[in-house]
Amino acid sequence: MSVLDLIALLVTLAAIFTFINIHYLKLSATIGLMLLALLMSIVILGVGTVVPEVKNLASNILKGIDFKEVLLNIMLSFLLFAGALHVDIQKLKEEGIPVGILAFGGTLLSTFMVGAISFYMFPLFGFEIKFIYCLLFGALISPTDPIAVLAILKTTNISKNLSIKIEGESLFNDGIGVVIFLTILAIATGGSGQEVSIASVGLLFGQEVIGGIALGLGLGFLGYYLLVIIDNEHTELEVLVSLALVLIGSQVALAYHISGPLAMVVMGLIIGQGNSSEHEEGIAGDYVITFWTLIDEALNAILFILIGLQMLVLAPAFMENTNLIFVGLLTIPAVLLCRFIGVSIPITLMRFFRTFEKGTIKILTWGGLRGGISVALALSLTAPEFGIDASITNLIIACTYAVVLFSVLVQGMTIKNLIK
Numbered sequence: 001m002s003v004l005d006l007i008a009l010l011v012t013l014a015a016i017f018t019f020i021n022i023h024y025l026k027l028s029a030t031i032g033l034m035l036l037a038l039l040m041s042i043v044i045l046g047v048g049t050v051v052p053e054v055k056n057l058a059s060n061i062l063k064g065i066d067f068k069e070v071l072l073n074i075m076l077s078f079l080l081f082a083g084a085l086h087v088d089i090q091k092l093k094e095e096g097i098p099v100g101i102l103a104f105g106g107t108l109l110s111t112f113m114v115g116a117i118s119f120y121m122f123p124l125f126g127f128e129i130k131f132i133y134c135l136l137f138g139a140l141i142s143p144t145d146p147i148a149v150l151a152i153l154k155t156t157n158i159s160k161n162l163s164i165k166i167e168g169e170s171l172f173n174d175g176i177g178v179v180i181f182l183t184i185l186a187i188a189t190g191g192s193g194q195e196v197s198i199a200s201v202g203l204l205f206g207q208e209v210i211g212g213i214a215l216g217l218g219l220g221f222l223g224y225y226l227l228v229i230i231d232n233e234h235t236e237l238e239v240l241v242s243l244a245l246v247l248i249g250s251q252v253a254l255a256y257h258i259s260g261p262l263a264m265v266v267m268g269l270i271i272g273q274g275n276s277s278e279h280e281e282g283i284a285g286d287y288v289i290t291f292w293t294l295i296d297e298a299l300n301a302i303l304f305i306l307i308g309l310q311m312l313v314l315a316p317a318f319m320e321n322t323n324l325i326f327v328g329l330l331t332i333p334a335v336l337l338c339r340f341i342g343v344s345i346p347i348t349l350m351r352f353f354r355t356f357e358k359g360t361i362k363i364l365t366w367g368g369l370r371g372g373i374s375v376a377l378a379l380s381l382t383a384p385e386f387g388i389d390a391s392i393t394n395l396i397i398a399c400t401y402a403v404v405l406f407s408v409l410v411q412g413m414t415i416k417n418l419i420k
Helices: 003-025 029-048 052-063 067-085 089-094 096-125 131-141 146-153 160-188 198-230 235-255 260-271 286-309 311-320 323-350 360-366 372-380 390-419
Strands: none
Touching: 003 029, 003 286, 029 052, 029 146, 029 286, 029 311, 029 390, 052 311, 067 146, 067 160, 067 235, 067 260, 067 286, 067 372, 089 096, 089 160, 089 260, 096 131, 096 160, 096 323, 131 160, 131 372, 131 390, 146 160, 146 286, 146 372, 146 390, 160 198, 160 260, 160 360, 160 372, 198 235, 198 260, 235 260, 235 286, 286 311, 286 372, 286 390, 311 323, 311 390, 323 360, 323 390, 360 390, 372 390
16 A cells, blocks of 8 residues: 555544544544444454455554554654644742652653563463563553553543642653663664663663753744734744654654654753643643644544554464463553552652652552553564564564553543543
8 A cells, every 4th residue: 555545444433433532432533433344354254264355454554553653753743743732831949859750760661560570470371581571571561652641631530739749750651661661672673783881881870861951942932032022923833843843853763763752752841931820821722732632633543543453463373372372461460560569659758848649649540541652662563673583572572562452442431430
């Protein structure tokens, strides 16, 4: 299929599934679309047992989509910028300490706990795997997905203070999580032939984090200055400026190996100043906010349809080794436990000098949804240049997919009741 054919197919599916969800299922868009795509995958697999050509055609179309390239290098920049535009930066400043500790400390703690549990759990199902690869799995599954989290939060009636903690953590720990993943991947693969040392790992980590924040600050203040000059007189120019900055920022980050996700979050927070405040008018006009809301909703729809349809690609591995199903199911409570501990320890320590609302730990634990970013990072491990054995990548992908499905479908559907 050509790129245009593929876009036409995905947009058509998004429109059909959104219509069905709005008029019949009446679920959150994230949950409804992913559920429908998953059901479609199951139907295609069922029909494929009778008419193999149908399953083969669908599988070949999906295999032609580089999920990692589509999400991490294209969609993620748009989605993170759009999400950050709506965050109240004044509230975020007030909650800056807990957000920073949860985003960095919580993600790092969860990475090592998931890695340790996986190292001892996987052999019980016949999977012998080095500790460094278990850490790699911990790094990709620990960060909560801001795309899934923000989509679910829109449907809940949650306090502003708790909401900003969840929003801020999910936006920043995404960038931190990707950096931790890339750092561990460099160690696991020997740095692509280069000598890996503590200094080189520290340099890579610093380059990604500091470089991403610096790029976001630079582009953010440039965008803010340009929007002040335009001053809502030419709304189409405001949209073009914001769109150009996102595209330029993502390409610069990719070219210089710095964190694009962190850059987009920081830039979105600066340009979106005042948009979520009750008493202040944002510098980005209503037209810009409406445009990015539309982009956010459309890309969200396509993303979660792609996640649901990934079952067509992963099904053969599950069928060949049913142990992948069992280890995937057991990974779900293991990851939840690590999330609980990764949230509980920082918040318990911070309670000595800050006040947290009742149920904060429970809501942060259950509301820490995993989504497309984890799937994309797991699928990226299959790239030939990494030289990772197929048995290892199949195991990591299976466990990741199980956690993401449970996270979005079960946690996402029950978070409202937990908050109540």
